[in-house]
Amino acid sequence: MNDHYPFFNTPLPYTYDALEPFIDEKTMRLHHDRHLQTYIDNLNQFLEANPSLQNYSLTELLVSQDRLPCQLRTPLLNNAGGVFNHRFFFEGMTKAGTRGQAPALYRQIARQFGSMEHFKSCFKEAALSVFGSGYAWLVWEKGGLCITTSANQDTPNLRCCLPLLAIDVWEHAYYLKHYNMRASYIDDWFRVVNWSCAEARFLRCGII
Ligand SMILES: [Fe+2]
Incomplete structure (x- = not known):
C-alpha cells in the first residue's frame, strides 16, 4: 500500500466493471481515475509545500491535524481525508457474488x-x-x-x-x-x- 508521500493512485482491487450491474463501470472509472486522482494530486501539492509533514503516513496526517497551524488544517482534512475515505470505500467493495463471509x-x-x-x-x-x-x-x-x-x-x-x-x-x-x-x-x-x-x-x- 502506498501510504506515504508521494502518493499515487493505486489500482482498484477489481476491474472497473466488476460491480455491474449495481455500480456502473463509467462511475467507477470517473470516481477512481478523476475524483480520487484529484485528491491525490492536491495532497501531494500540499505536502510538497509542507515538507515537515512528508514523513507522516496518511493516517498519521489525519490524526495529527490538531497539531497543525489552523490555516493548514482544512486543506489537509479535505485532501488527506479524500484519499483515505476513497481508498477505504473502494477496498470495501467486491464483485457481486464474491463478497465473502464475515x-x-x-x-x-x-x-x-x-x-x-x-x-x-x-x-x-x-x-x-x-x-x-x-x-x-x-x-x-x-x-x-x-x-x-x-x-x-x-x-x-x-x-x-x-x-x-x-x-x-x-x-x-x-x-x-x-x-x-x-x-x-x-x-x-x-x-x-x-x-x-x-x-x-x-x-x-x-x-x-
Ligand atoms: Fe467519492
Whole structure:
C-alpha cells in the first residue's frame, strides 16, 4: 500500500466493471481515475509545500491535524481525508457474488442490532441522513459497533475508533446510474459489500 508521500493512485482491487450491474463501470472509472486522482494530486501539492509533514503516513496526517497551524488544517482534512475515505470505500467493495463471509462481524451485528436486516435498515437511514455530501460508516468504538456519518471528506476520529465499512454518498458516487435516488444506490451498494474485507478489519484490531 502506498501510504506515504508521494502518493499515487493505486489500482482498484477489481476491474472497473466488476460491480455491474449495481455500480456502473463509467462511475467507477470517473470516481477512481478523476475524483480520487484529484485528491491525490492536491495532497501531494500540499505536502510538497509542507515538507515537515512528508514523513507522516496518511493516517498519521489525519490524526495529527490538531497539531497543525489552523490555516493548514482544512486543506489537509479535505485532501488527506479524500484519499483515505476513497481508498477505504473502494477496498470495501467486491464483485457481486464474491463478497465473502464475515462470521465474527455477523455475530456482533446480530448481538447489537438483532439481525442483519435491522442493521442494514439502520445503516441505510444514516446514509440517507447525510445532508449534501459525505459518508456513512460502521466503526468499532468504545467496545461496540457504531454507525456514524461524516460530512464532505471528514473521517471518523481515527484516534478512538476503527472503521469497518463506509459508503460514499457524494452524488458523484451514484448519479450517472441512480440519478438522485440515493436510497436505490445504498441498496445496490449492499449487494457489492466485501464482507471478507470488513471481517478482516474487524479481526485486525483484536476485538475478538
Ligand atoms: Fe467519492
